[in-house]
Amino acid sequence: MRYALLICAEESFLSDPPGGDDARMKGYLAFQEEMAARGVLLGGERLQPMATATTVRVRHDDVVIADGPFAETKEQMAGFYLVDCKDLDEAIEVAAKIPAALYGSIEVRPIWEM
Amino acid sequence: MPRTAGRHEVADPRAAVADAFRADWGAVVAYLIRVTGDWDLAEECAQDAFAKALERWPRDGVPRTPAAWLKTTARNRAVDRIRRSKVGEAKVQEVAVTAHSAEVSDENDSGISDDRLRLMFTCCHPALAVDAQVALTLRTLAGLTTTEIARAFLVPDETMAKRLVRAKHKIRDAGIPFRVPPAHQLPDRTTAVLAVLFGLFNEGYSASGGAELVRESLSTEAIRLARLLVELMPDEPEARGLLALMLLHDARREARLDDDSQLVTLEEQNRTLWDDERITEGLSVLDSALPFHRPGPYQVQAAISSCHVTAPTFADTDWSEIAALYDALASMVPTPVVRLNRAVAISHRDGAAAGLRLVDELVAAGELPAYHLLHATRGELLRRIGAVDESAGAYRVALDLAPTDAERLFLQKKLVEAIFLL
Numbered sequence: 001m002r003y004a005l006l007i008c009a010e011e012s013f014l015s016d017p018p019g020g021d022d023a024r025m026k027g028y029l030a031f032q033e034e035m036a037a038r039g040v041l042l043g044g045e046r047l048q049p050m051a052t053a054t055t056v057r058v059r060h061d062d063v064v065i066a067d068g069p070f071a072e073t074k075e076q077m078a079g080f081y082l083v084d085c086k087d088l089d090e091a092i093e094v095a096a097k098i099p100a101a102l103y104g105s106i107e108v109r110p111i112w113e114m
Numbered sequence: 115m116p117r118t119a120g121r122h123e124v125a126d127p128r129a130a131v132a133d134a135f136r137a138d139w140g141a142v143v144a145y146l147i148r149v150t151g152d153w154d155l156a157e158e159c160a161q162d163a164f165a166k167a168l169e170r171w172p173r174d175g176v177p178r179t180p181a182a183w184l185k186t187t188a189r190n191r192a193v194d195r196i197r198r199s200k201v202g203e204a205k206v207q208e209v210a211v212t213a214h215s216a217e218v219s220d221e222n223d224s225g226i227s228d229d230r231l232r233l234m235f236t237c238c239h240p241a242l243a244v245d246a247q248v249a250l251t252l253r254t255l256a257g258l259t260t261t262e263i264a265r266a267f268l269v270p271d272e273t274m275a276k277r278l279v280r281a282k283h284k285i286r287d288a289g290i291p292f293r294v295p296p297a298h299q300l301p302d303r304t305t306a307v308l309a310v311l312f313g314l315f316n317e318g319y320s321a322s323g324g325a326e327l328v329r330e331s332l333s334t335e336a337i338r339l340a341r342l343l344v345e346l347m348p349d350e351p352e353a354r355g356l357l358a359l360m361l362l363h364d365a366r367r368e369a370r371l372d373d374d375s376q377l378v379t380l381e382e383q384n385r386t387l388w389d390d391e392r393i394t395e396g397l398s399v400l401d402s403a404l405p406f407h408r409p410g411p412y413q414v415q416a417a418i419s420s421c422h423v424t425a426p427t428f429a430d431t432d433w434s435e436i437a438a439l440y441d442a443l444a445s446m447v448p449t450p451v452v453r454l455n456r457a458v459a460i461s462h463r464d465g466a467a468a469g470l471r472l473v474d475e476l477v478a479a480g481e482l483p484a485y486h487l488l489h490a491t492r493g494e495l496l497r498r499i500g501a502v503d504e505s506a507g508a509y510r511v512a513l514d515l516a517p518t519d520a521e522r523l524f525l526q527k528k529l530v531e532a533i534f535l536l
Contacts, residue, residue, distance in 0.1 A: 001289040087291040088241055089299070110288050 002042065002084050002111040003091040008075040009104025011050060018103055027099035035083065040094060044081035075104065082111075127171040134180040135164055139257035140342075142184045144229035147236075147254075147292055149209050150192050153282040157254065159195065163188035230255065231346040232293050234339070238307040239290050246281035247310050248317075253278055255342075256335045266317070266332050304347070308356050308412060311340050315360050319367070333364055344399070354403035355413030361396030362419035365389040377524040381428045393423045414443045433462040450481035454488055466498035486515035490525060497532045505532040 017024040035041040053069040069076060078100065085091040088108070095106040142163060146156035163184045177183035193209055237250040245267070252258045258266075264274035284290065295303040318332030340357040347353050369387035372378050400416045418439045425431040440456035453476060461469020473492050482488045489512035496505035509529040516522045 003289075085289075087289045088239075089291055089295070091289070092241070108288075 001087065001091075002082065002113065003088075004109045004111060005044075005081040005083060005091070005095045005098060006077055006107040006109060007079045007081075007098060007100045007104060008077050008107060009100050010075055013100075013103045014049065014076070014078050024099060031097055031099060034097070035081075035094060040083045040085055040090070042082040042084055044079065046079040047077060050076040078104070127176055128168065130176045130180065131164065131167045131171060134167065134184060135257060138181040138184055139164075140230050140233065140255040141181055142188055143254050143257075144233035145185050146188050146192060147233065148229050149189060150196070151292070153254070153285060155192055155195060156188075159188040159191040160184075162191045166191075228346050230342060234307055234343065234346075235294050235303055236285065236290060236292050238303070238310045239285070240303075240306055241288060241290055242281050242284060244310070244313070246277055246284075247306075248314055249274060249277050250281050251310060251314070251339065252332075252335060255339060258335065262331075266329060304350060304352070307343065308352060311336050311343065312356060312360070312412070314339070315363070319363060330367070333360070333367075336360060337364065349406070351403040351406035351408050352410040352412050354399050355410060355416050358396045358400035358403065358416035359412050359419055361392050361399060362416060362423055365392035365396060365423060371520070375520055376527075377520050379524075380422060385427070388423065396420070396423070409442070409446075411443060411446050414439055414446065418443070431462070433459060437463045450476055450488075451485070454482065454485075454491060458491060461495055461498070466495045470495040470499065484515055486512045486517070486521065486525070488512075489515065490528070493528065493532060502532065 032041060032044075050069050053067075055066045055068060055070050057064045057066075081094075081098070083091060083094055085094060088110075091108050095101060095108050098106050100106065139160065142160045143156050146159055147153055150156055150159075166187055167180070167184060171177075189209070196209060233255055234251065237254060238247045242250070249263050249267075252263050252266075253260065260275050260278060261271050263278075264271045267274065285292075294300070315333050315336035318329045318334070318336060337357070337360050340353065340360055343350075343353045344357050365388050366380075366383065368389065369383040369385070370378060378384075396416070397420055400413065400420055403413050403416075418436055421432050421436050421439070437456070437459040440452070440459045444452050444456050454473065457469045457472035457476070460472060470492070473488065473495060476482060476488065477492070489508045493505050493508035493512060496508055506529060509525055509532055513522060513525045513529060516525055
C-alpha cells in the first residue's frame with residue numbers, strides 16, 4: 001500500500017533543529033538511503049516555512065486568496081514522503097525513523113488509490 | 115459441507131446453537147476475516163451460518179464438530195455472496211485458495227496459530243482509538259450485538275454503530291494487518307491487548323448505576339476473553355496475571371455494594387460474601403504464572419489481590435507483603451495512582467503518619483489534583499492521626515470531585531464520621 005508520511009513540527013524546531021542543521025541533514029540522508037535500499041521510498045519533498053504559504057479557495061466563482069496556511073496551528077507541515085509499504089505496521093515503523101519524529105510528529109495517511 | 119460427518123443426538127439442538135454461538139462465534143468471524151479480508155462480509159456470513167444452524171441442526175442433528183460446520187457454511191456463503199456481488203471470479207478463486215491453504219496451516223510470524231488471536235491483536239491495534247478497540251473486540255470476538263455494547267457504554271445505538279463502522283473502515287483503508295505481530299513488536303502489542311481486556315473488566319466493575327447487570331456482563335466477557343488469551347498465549351505469564359487479577363477482583367463483586375447500592379470498603383466488606391470458587395481459581399491461575407519468573411504489573415497486582423482475599427479479616431491482612439508488592443509495582447509502573455495505593459499500604463504497615471507523608475508528596479508534586487480518591491485518602495489518614503478539621507476539609511474536596519452517586523454517598527458518610535469522630 002502507498003502511504004503519505006506527513007512531517008509536522010513546531011516552527012521553532014524546524015528553523016533551529018535539536019543537534020543543529022548538519023546533524024539533521026545527516027539524519028535525513030541516512031533515513032532516505034535506508035528506505036531507498038529497502039525499496040519503500042517513492043518520493044518526498046521538504047517544504048518552505050509556513051510564512052511562504054498562500055491559501056486559495058474558490059467561493060461563488062471568486063478566487064479568494066489568503067496569506068498563510070489553511071489552519072493556523074502550532075505545528076506546521078514541513079515536508080512529506082511517499083512510501084510503499086506492506087501494511088500500516090511497516091508504514092509506522094518507517095515513520096518512526098524520520099528524524100523529525102523525535103521532536104515533531106508524523107501523520108501516516110494511506111493514499112486514496114483510484 | 116461436511117454432510118457425511120458423524121452427527122450425534124443432542125437433547126436440544128437450539129441450545130446447542132446457543133452454546134456454539136458462545137463458544138465459536140469469534141473463531142468463525144476470525145476465520146472468515148482471514149480468508150476474505152472483509153470484516154463486514156465476515157460478520158454477515160457468520161450470522162448467516164448461525165441462522166442456518168438453527169434451521170438445520172434440529173432437523174439433521176448437531177454436527178460432531180460444530181465449529182468446523184459453521185466455518186465451512188460461512189465460507190460457502192461468503193463465496194456465494196462474492197460471486198453475486200460481481201467482484202469477479204478472481205476474488206472467489208482467492209477465497210477458495212486461501213481457505214484451502216488456511217486449513218492446512220495458519221501459522222504466523224510468532225509461531226502462534228489461531229485466527230482468534232490475530233483478531234484480538236487486530237482489534238486492539240494502537241492505530242485504533244481505545245473505545246473503538248473495546249467495541250470491536252466485543253462485537254467480533256465476543257459476539258455482543260451493537261445494541262448490547264451501546265447499552266453497556268451508555269451511548270445511543272447509532273453512536274456505537276458508527277464507531278464500529280469507522281473502526282472497520284480504518285482497518286481496511288489504512289491497511290492494518292490481520293495478524294499476530296512479529297516477535298519484536300509482540301511485547302508492546304500484548305501490553306495493548308491486556309490493557310483493553312482490563313479496561314473492559316474495569317468498565318464492568320467500576321461503580322454502580324442502574325445498568326449494573328449490563329456492566330456485570332462486561333466483566334464476565336472480559337474474563338472469558340482473558341481465559342481465551344491464556345489459552346492462546348500459554349507462555350505469556352502476564353496474560354495469566356491479568357486473568358488471576360480479574361478473578362480475584364470479581365470474587366469480591368457481591369460484597370462491594372450493600373443493599374442500597376452503596377460502596378462498601380474492603381475493611382467493612384462481609385467476607386463470607388466473597389466467591390470462594392473464583393478465589394480458588396484466581397489463586398491457582400496466579401500460581402501457574404509464577405514459574406515463568408517473568409513478573410509484570412498484572413501478576414503483581416494479582417499477588418496484592420491474593421493477599422487481600424486470603425486474609426481472614428481486615429486486621430489479619432499481611433500489609434508488609436502488600437507494601438513490598440507495591441514497591442515492586444511502583445518500580446514497574448511509576449504512576450501517581452500506584453504511588454497513592456502504595457501510600458495506603460504503607461500507612462497500614464508503618465502507621466497513618468508515614469502514609470500521609472507519601473500522599474502529601476504527591477500533593478506537593480501537583481499530581482492527581484482532580485482525583486477524588488487522593489483527597490479521600492488524605493481525609494482518611496488525617497482522621498487517623500486525629501487532625502479533624504483538615505480531615506473534614508480533605509473529604510469535602512473529595513466529595514466535590516466524586517464522579518458517581520455511590521461514591522458521593524460513601525464520602526458523605528465518611529465526612530460525617532470525620533466531623534463527629536465516629
